[in-house]
Amino acid sequence: MIDNRRERILTLTRASLALGLSIVCLILFRGPISIVSTFLLPPIIVLFESGKTLLYYLLTSMGLFITTLIFFPTQLIFVLTYIILALALMMLTKKRDRKISPFNTLFYLFLTIIALFVGIRLTQSIYMIPLHTMMLRISNNNLLFYFLIILMEAVLVCVFNFGILKLFKSRVRK
Numbered sequence: 001m002i003d004n005r006r007e008r009i010l011t012l013t014r015a016s017l018a019l020g021l022s023i024v025c026l027i028l029f030r031g032p033i034s035i036v037s038t039f040l041l042p043p044i045i046v047l048f049e050s051g052k053t054l055l056y057y058l059l060t061s062m063g064l065f066i067t068t069l070i071f072f073p074t075q076l077i078f079v080l081t082y083i084i085l086a087l088a089l090m091m092l093t094k095k096r097d098r099k100i101s102p103f104n105t106l107f108y109l110f111l112t113i114i115a116l117f118v119g120i121r122l123t124q125s126i127y128m129i130p131l132h133t134m135m136l137r138i139s140n141n142n143l144l145f146y147f148l149i150i151l152m153e154a155v156l157v158c159v160f161n162f163g164i165l166k167l168f169k170s171r172v173r174k
Contacts, residue, residue: 015060018048022064026072026079034075038082038116038157043164045086046093057090074129077122081115085161093165100162108161112154 021044029036045060061083068079088111092104124132139146 011056014048015056015063018045018060019063019067021048022082023067023071026068026075030075034078035153037075037078038085038112038153039160040164041079041082042086042089043161043168045083046090046165047168057087061086074123074127077126078119081119085112085115085157089161089165093162100166105158105162109154109158112157113150116150116153116157 022041025037025040025044029040045057045064048060064079064083065076068076072079085108088108092108093100120131120135123129135146135149139149
């Protein structure tokens, strides 16, 4: 009984830390530097979860979604992509000692590319924030160059997400 209560308190504390750090990221990284949240939010959500059940992940994600809906509505689409990326990251690194395989890396890279592109397109379509237009202007209306920019961002996100998780997990084991 005491172990179960202790586990619940620990899980609640981890979820609160994940939610608090996620909100800090959303407050600090707004506008053009909001890409930094993509580097930090998925691993933050994964790092502070106990990994025992999907319920804790879902509750933390719902808390982040509701908080974003109330205080940061224009970032809601990207927060949804961060939650999806966190779920994929959690599933790909589920076991404590699992090595990151090339297949897992490519799958996560592909998912990140889709998340970034869909986030950019939906943000422009729903909130009329011209992210897609800006990206087209940056790429000089060259779709291949646009894809390469998204690919470069996705590679950086994957490296940071897996790197932060690996670093943290190696520090926790000591």
